[in-house]
Amino acid sequence: MTSNQIKRPFGLQLLIYGFVLLWFILAAFPFFWTMWGSFKVELDFFSKGDWTHAISGVRTQAVYGESFTGAGYEGAWIQEEFWRAFSNTAIVCFFTVLTSLTIATLGGYALSRSGFRYSFWLLIVALVFRALPPITLVSGYLPPFYAWNVWGLLPTTIIVLVAINQPFTLWMLHSFFQTIPKELDESAMVDGCTQFQAFRHVIIPVMWPGVITAGLFSFLLAYNDFAVTAILLSQENQTMVPKIASFMGTTQTEGNVMFAVAAVVSAIIPLFLLVLFFQRQLVSGLTAGAVKG
Amino acid sequence: MNHKTFFWFFFPTALAMILFIALPLTSIVSQSFHAPHEEVLLVAEICDPFGCEIETTIDHEATQSLKDSQPLGKWVGFQIYSDRNHLAFNEVAKFWQSKSSFTGFLSSLNNLPFYRAMGFTLTYVIVVTPLVILFGLIIALAVNSLHRHLKGLMVFFSLLPMIVTPLVGSLILFWMIDARGIIGSGLQELFADPTLSLKASTGLTWITLIVYGVWHSAPFAFIVFYAGLQTVPKETLESAMIDGATRFQQIMHVVIPHLAPLVAFVALIQLMDNFRVFEPIVGFSAEAHATSLSWIIWNDIGQEIRLLSSAATTSVLTIIGVVILLLPVLIRTWREFNPEK
Numbered sequence: 053m054t055s056n057q058i059k060r061p062f063g064l065q066l067l068i069y070g071f072v073l074l075w076f077i078l079a080a081f082p083f084f085w086t087m088w089g090s091f092k093v094e095l096d097f098f099s100k101g102d103w104t105h106a107i108s109g110v111r112t113q114a115v116y117g118e119s120f121t122g123a124g125y126e127g128a129w130i131q132e133e134f135w136r137a138f139s140n141t142a143i144v145c146f147f148t149v150l151t152s153l154t155i156a157t158l159g160g161y162a163l164s165r166s167g168f169r170y171s172f173w174l175l176i177v178a179l180v181f182r183a184l185p186p187i188t189l190v191s192g193y194l195p196p197f198y199a200w201n202v203w204g205l206l207p208t209t210i211i212v213l214v215a216i217n218q219p220f221t222l223w224m225l226h227s228f229f230q231t232i233p234k235e236l237d238e239s240a241m242v243d244g245c246t247q248f249q250a251f252r253h254v255i256i257p258v259m260w261p262g263v264i265t266a267g268l269f270s271f272l273l274a275y276n277d278f279a280v281t282a283i284l285l286s287q288e289n290q291t292m293v294p295k296i297a298s299f300m301g302t303t304q305t306e307g308n309v310m311f312a313v314a315a316v317v318s319a320i321i322p323l324f325l326l327v328l329f330f331q332r333q334l335v336s337g338l339t340a341g342a343v344k345g
Numbered sequence: 346m347n348h349k350t351f352f353w354f355f356f357p358t359a360l361a362m363i364l365f366i367a368l369p370l371t372s373i374v375s376q377s378f379h380a381p382h383e384e385v386l387l388v389a390e391i392c393d394p395f396g397c398e399i400e401t402t403i404d405h406e407a408t409q410s411l412k413d414s415q416p417l418g419k420w421v422g423f424q425i426y427s428d429r430n431h432l433a434f435n436e437v438a439k440f441w442q443s444k445s446s447f448t449g450f451l452s453s454l455n456n457l458p459f460y461r462a463m464g465f466t467l468t469y470v471i472v473v474t475p476l477v478i479l480f481g482l483i484i485a486l487a488v489n490s491l492h493r494h495l496k497g498l499m500v501f502f503s504l505l506p507m508i509v510t511p512l513v514g515s516l517i518l519f520w521m522i523d524a525r526g527i528i529g530s531g532l533q534e535l536f537a538d539p540t541l542s543l544k545a546s547t548g549l550t551w552i553t554l555i556v557y558g559v560w561h562s563a564p565f566a567f568i569v570f571y572a573g574l575q576t577v578p579k580e581t582l583e584s585a586m587i588d589g590a591t592r593f594q595q596i597m598h599v600v601i602p603h604l605a606p607l608v609a610f611v612a613l614i615q616l617m618d619n620f621r622v623f624e625p626i627v628g629f630s631a632e633a634h635a636t637s638l639s640w641i642i643w644n645d646i647g648q649e650i651r652l653l654s655s656a657a658t659t660s661v662l663t664i665i666g667v668v669i670l671l672l673p674v675l676i677r678t679w680r681e682f683n684p685e686k
Contacts, residue, residue, distance in 0.1 A: 060490070064592070071487045072499065078560065080502040083509075085527065086517045098525035106527065155357035162354030165346045174355070176678060181366050183667050185621035187639045188660035191376060191646055191653045192369030215365030218358050247350045276510040278624050279639070283646055293512055297627060300516075313520065316513050327504050331497075334504060338565065339572035 083320065090317040091120040094310050124314035128299075134315050136288065137295035140206065141275065144291055147210045148274040149267050152217040157263060159218075160225025161251060165234065175226065182219035187279040189216070197284070204286030212280055217270045224269065227340055228262030229255075265337040268330055275323070292319045370664070376657035377425060379418035384408050418654065425658045432662075433457045459659065462636040468551065469637070470619045470670075473558040477615055478608060480559060481566020486596065488567070489574045500568070507564035515557055515628025522553060550634035557625050562618070566611045573607045574600070616670055638663045 060068075085106075089097040092112045099105035109119035116123070128134040163171045193212060197203040232255065240250040275293075282294035290298070296319060299312040327334065346354075385407035391400050427434045436457055444450040454460040488499045506514060521528045522543045533541045543549045577600055585595050623639035626632055632640065638659060645656035 060592075068487045068490055071483065072491060072495075075484050075487070076499065076502055079506050079564070082517050082521060083505055085521065097520070098523060100525040100530050103527050103530065155361060158354045159358035162346060162351050166351045167346075168348070168351070171351075172682065174359075176675070178362075180668070180671065180675075181362060183617040183671055184366070184370075184664060185623070185639050185667070187621070187623065187642050187646075188373065188663050189366065189369040191642070191651075191656040191660055192372035193365075194646070194651065194653060195372070195376075211361070212365055215361040218362050218366075222358060247346060247354075251354075272508065278510070278512050278627070279643065283643075293510055296516070297512060300627075300630070309520075312516070316516055319513050320509060323508050323510070324505070327501060327508055331501055331504065334508070335500065335568055335572065338568045 083324075086313065087317050087320075090124055090310070090313045091122065092310075093121065093123070097310065097313060124310035125318070127308060128311040128314040128318070132299065132311055132315075134292070134295060134318065137290050137292045138318070140285075140289055141291040141293075143206055144210055144213065144281070145271055145274045147207075148213045148217065149270045151210070152214045152221055152270045153263055153267050155214070156218055156221035156225050156266065157259065158251075160222050161229050161255060163222065163226045164229035164232075165237070165247075175223065178219035178222050182223070185279075186216050186277070190280060190283050193284065203284065204289055206285070206289050209281055209284045209289075212284060213274050213277060216277075216280065217273050220273070221266050221270055224266045224337065224340060225262060228266070229259070231262075232258060261333070264330075265333045265340070268326070268333055269337055271326075272323075373657040373660045375417060376654050377661045378420060378422060380421045380425065380654050381418050382408065382411050382415070383419075385411060425654055426662075429457065430655060431459050431658050433459065458636070458641055459662070462638050462641045465551065465635045466620060466622060466637045466639075466666075469555060469558060469622050470616060472555050473562065473619050474612060474615045476555075476559045477562040477566050478611055480563040481611065482570050482604070484563065484567040485570035485574055486600075489571060500571070503564045503567055505564075506560050507562065511561065511624035512628050514561060515625040518553075518557055518560070519629045544630070544634075547634040550629070550631045553629060554622075554625050554631060554635055557629070558619065558622065561625075562615060565614070569607050569611055570604055573604045577603050613674055617667070620667060620670060638666065 089106055092106065092109045093115055095111040096105050096109050099111075105111060112121055113119050115121070129138075163175060194203070197208060202208045236258075237247075237250040237254050240254045241247065245253065277291075278293045278297065281291045282297060285291065285294065292315070296312060296315050299315055385404040387402045387404045389400055389402070390397050392398075426432050429436060437454065437460075440450055440453040444453070455464065484503065488496055488503075491499065509517075518528075520526050522532075523529050524533065524542050529543060532543070533539055543553050581599050582595060585599050590598065621639050622637045623643065626635060626637055626640045627643075632644075636644075642656045642659045642663065645652040645659065
């Protein structure tokens with residue numbers, strides 16, 4: 053409080069507000085610009101002559117009689133079957149988050165309650181695994197997946213994403229469980245519970261804030277993945293991000309850039325909502341590892 | 346928790362990591378020492394009334410039996426590592442002998458795919474990481490001095506560039522910097538050069554990718570530092586103020602030392618993430634001017650005939666790079682854990 057009571061000089065105040073405004077524009081403007089532009093025709097979205105056309109939609113009006121059009125969305129979602137990619141993403145994300153939380157909760161809890169040396173080394177191994185770029189593993193997946201005939205399927209990709217997710221989720225849940233006092237489950241075990249019963253009856257009811265945060269980050273990893281999904285999924289099982297990448301090749305040449313723009317905006321909306329509703333959990337998750345040091 | 350209970354709790358996650366991280370790792374190492382079998386050719390002289398011709402046909406049966414007997418492929422040792430697409434020892438030695446100057450040597454290295462990718466990846470890591478820390482810190486200090494309501498709003502919007510899918514984020518910027526997009530045409534006006542294109546030259550492409558990298562990652566540093574600022578000890582700040590420290594001195598001598606462990610954390614995460622730079626190169630269609638290690642792996646796997654051995658070799662080299670990058674951290678942890686040594 054006291055430090056804020058001393059007034060800042062006007063110049064400094066101006067500098068701070070100017071900088072914050074600049075960052076605000078840098079961070080938010082590209083998204084709003086593209087969202088607005090996704091309802092225009094290509095000549096408005098890319099309006100070299102007069103940039104105000106992108107806002108007013110002069111060419112869009114000339115073509116459709118209105119300054120907004122859903123043509124890009126119609127083309128992407130129906131003609132190019134983006135809905136299929138959307139539902140694939142939903143399936144992949146749902147099962148990845150569910151599985152990865154289930155097994156990482158058990159593992160993270162065990163790591164936080166085991167005082168043995170190997171639990172430390174397991175965490176270090178997880179850190180090294182976390183550092184590996186996922187794409188370096190992909191060429192190792194392909195030969196067995198071809199041999200067992202499971203390449204291209206959603207379940208295969210889900211399992212791979214779960215595994216790639218584990219190191220990070222494990223770390224996060226480990227540090228979360230360390231904040232839950234050991235006495236809680238120890239006293240349950242004194243009363244005659246087994247370790248698993250103590251986990252079920254004492255820890256599960258209080259673990260949800262940490263699990264939700266870890267779930268958000270597993271979701272983001274699965275949702276944002278490009279390297280693994282693009283190579284491991286067949287054409288009809290593609291999720292949104294590889295689908296958008298494939299739009300780049302096909303629609304650009306056919307003059308349907310607006311399909312890609314509409315698809316990109318469609319992929320952003322769920323993330324927008326996620327940040328809107330879970331801002332607090334995201335921030336606490338980002339700082340969880342850091343605060344522990 | 347005893348060993349047995351620990352085992353059962355940890356078993357599912359360990360199984361997932363062993364099957365889909367550890368085994369693929371051994372698999373790529375083995376792939377990198379094997380090349381796919383060449384087809385077995387049958388050479389026969391076929392004579393007809395017009396003369397004799399030598400005809401070559403593929404012996405499918407023999408090829409198949411060779412593949413069955415050695416499913417991993419042909420053992421080639423370090424041959425793939427030393428070929429032109431990877432470490433290219435012969436070419437490098439030749440360049441070194443015929444070099445006119447050291448920069449000339451570096452620019453001829455740039456013609457070799459692996460070194461080219463390595464050059465961009467390292468530049469990206471070295472430039473983006475400190476910039477992210479610097480910008481994150483400035484944004485955190487600025488936002489922290491705002492009014493309470495504005496703070497929440499700024500955190501919300503700052504999260505967007507980081508949360509958004511890297512490919513999608515880079516596409517959005519790619520369309521804006523297009524010569525017909527708002528930033529691209531704005532820059533043309535600004536420099537009064539109607540042919541200016543950020544995609545045309547290597548230098549500008551690198552700058553674009555680095556700007557994207559900072560834009561994408563600065564929010565992460567911001568959030569971490571912002572959280573750290575909430576715990577700066579008020580008493581220390583006050584006593585510094587009483588002792589007559591200026592605002593700048595307060596930041597330099599109280600706030601930054603308090604944030605130092607967080608800087609190390611952000612640097613570690615950023616080194617790992619920037620080293621795998623890949624999606625922006627696809628999003629900005631920048632492969633003509635900038636490639637990264639992850640990108641060349643992707644390029645090998647994405648071919649019509651998947652070049653798995655080549656991709657696996659680059660993967661192994663990339664992983665060695667990651668381990669070298671992490672080595673300081675690992676050594677420090679090791680020392681902390683074994684203080685007697």
